[in-house]
Amino acid sequence: MSLQDRIRHCLQNDVLDLFQCQGDLFVQVPRDRIVQCLEKLRDEPGLEFDFLVDVVGVDNSALHEKEIKAREKALAKEKEKAEESGETGVENEPVVLEVPPRFDVIYLLLSLKSNERLAVKVKVPEEDPEVDTVTTIWRAADWPEREIFDFLGIRFRGHHNLKRLMMWEGFGSYPLRKDYPLQGKGEERHLDYDE
Amino acid sequence: MGLQAYSGPGWLLTKAEQIINWGRSRSPWPLPYGTACCGIEMMCALAATYDMARFGAERPSFSPRQADVLIEAGTITKKMVPVLRRIYDQMAEPKWVIAMGACACSGGVFRTYSVQQGIDDVIPVDIYVPGCPPRPESLLYALLKLMDKIQQDHPLYKQRADLAETLGVER
Numbered sequence: 001m002s003l004q005d006r007i008r009h010c011l012q013n014d015v016l017d018l019f020q021c022q023g024d025l026f027v028q029v030p031r032d033r034i035v036q037c038l039e040k041l042r043d044e045p046g047l048e049f050d051f052l053v054d055v056v057g058v059d060n061s062a063l064h065e066k067e068i069k070a071r072e073k074a075l076a077k078e079k080e081k082a083e084e085s086g087e088t089g090v091e092n093e094p095v096v097l098e099v100p101p102r103f104d105v106i107y108l109l110l111s112l113k114s115n116e117r118l119a120v121k122v123k124v125p126e127e128d129p130e131v132d133t134v135t136t137i138w139r140a141a142d143w144p145e146r147e148i149f150d151f152l153g154i155r156f157r158g159h160h161n162l163k164r165l166m167m168w169e170g171f172g173s174y175p176l177r178k179d180y181p182l183q184g185k186g187e188e189r190h191l192d193y194d195e
Numbered sequence: 196m197g198l199q200a201y202s203g204p205g206w207l208l209t210k211a212e213q214i215i216n217w218g219r220s221r222s223p224w225p226l227p228y229g230t231a232c233c234g235i236e237m238m239c240a241l242a243a244t245y246d247m248a249r250f251g252a253e254r255p256s257f258s259p260r261q262a263d264v265l266i267e268a269g270t271i272t273k274k275m276v277p278v279l280r281r282i283y284d285q286m287a288e289p290k291w292v293i294a295m296g297a298c299a300c301s302g303g304v305f306r307t308y309s310v311q312q313g314i315d316d317v318i319p320v321d322i323y324v325p326g327c328p329p330r331p332e333s334l335l336y337a338l339l340k341l342m343d344k345i346q347q348d349h350p351l352y353k354q355r356a357d358l359a360e361t362l363g364v365e366r
């Protein structure tokens with residue numbers, strides 16, 4: 001069985017999407033099932049993705065904006081064409097373009113047995129940026145999850161120590177979000193002596 | 196300074212200010228504070244090839260309490276700012292600061308949310324060394340400049356001013 005088939009067989013209905021990208025295999029799973037899915041991938045004989053290489057967060061907002069603009073343009077062009085060819089009367093109801101969830105959290109897995117790699121992806125909406133922690137499976141997820149929290153503001157439910165990792169306590173923003181200006185918003189860290 | 200030894204033990208004629216400055220400028224013990232790539236260049240200047248000890252910077256002091264010159268070599272992130280300030284505060288007077296490299300002087304190439312745009316917002320700087328990184332020669336030149344600066348200092352003025360204030364007299 002190919003790796004794809006084995007993953008489909010293992011995760012069954014939890015596979016929302018399974019695709020190859022730049023030579024890497026990605027599987028998208030539902031956000032609330034991530035812990036169960038990773039456990040299954042770790043324990044299933046024949047897969048055994050037992051090593052968590054990294055956890056990364058992605059802010060797709062700039063990409064989505066671009067895509068939506070392109071789609072709007074295409075729609076406008078279509079409409080123009082329709083008008084030119086004299087097709088009047090066709091009532092075009094206004095199309096509402098759906099914005100996909102803003103963030104991705106990607107778990108990079110490696111099987112030390114078979115030396116195969118897999119990226120597991122969950123989509124996280126902006127309104128409710130929360131994912132279950134996987135530190136219960138791999139302690140190695142501790143700092144990567146804190147880093148994602150620090151930079152993108154995605155919270156990890158059940159994480160035992162979800163504090164900022166790179167920026168200091170009291171830093172008010174999430175600097176790797178695409179709408180955060182590179183030069184910052186004037187956050188400063190001051191020294192206060194305890195006296 | 197006049198130094199004479201015609202016979203016997205000889206004698207020395209000088210001003211207190213001058214001899215204090217002479218002593219201070221000939222032993223600027225550095226506190227090497229390398230926070231990024233410039234630190235490598237500073238180590239090079241301290242090591243055998245360039246041998247900063249020739250100029251009296253004999254002993255790199257890793258305790259701020261025994262150091263005279265803070266050589267700030269490298270990027271200071273905003274998270275580091277309180278640490279830098281605290282170390283500067285821990286140094287005993289008299290103290291001087293050399294800001295080494297574009298990062299310490301102005302933030303350098305890192306015009307970002309996380310990097311302090313020049314350490315002179317946090318602590319007073321005596322000598323700025325441009326370059327990314329500056330060559331060890333530049334650091335040695337900065338040290339010589341600092342020695343010049345120390346020699347023009349008036350270490351007793353402050354004491355005199357304080358005394359005048361306590362006595363309530365014009366100085």
Ligand code: SF4
Pocket residue numbers: 231232233234268269270295296297298299303304326327328329
């Ligand atoms: S000035 Fe250049 S060499 Fe020095 S710390 Fe900054 S980036 Fe590194």
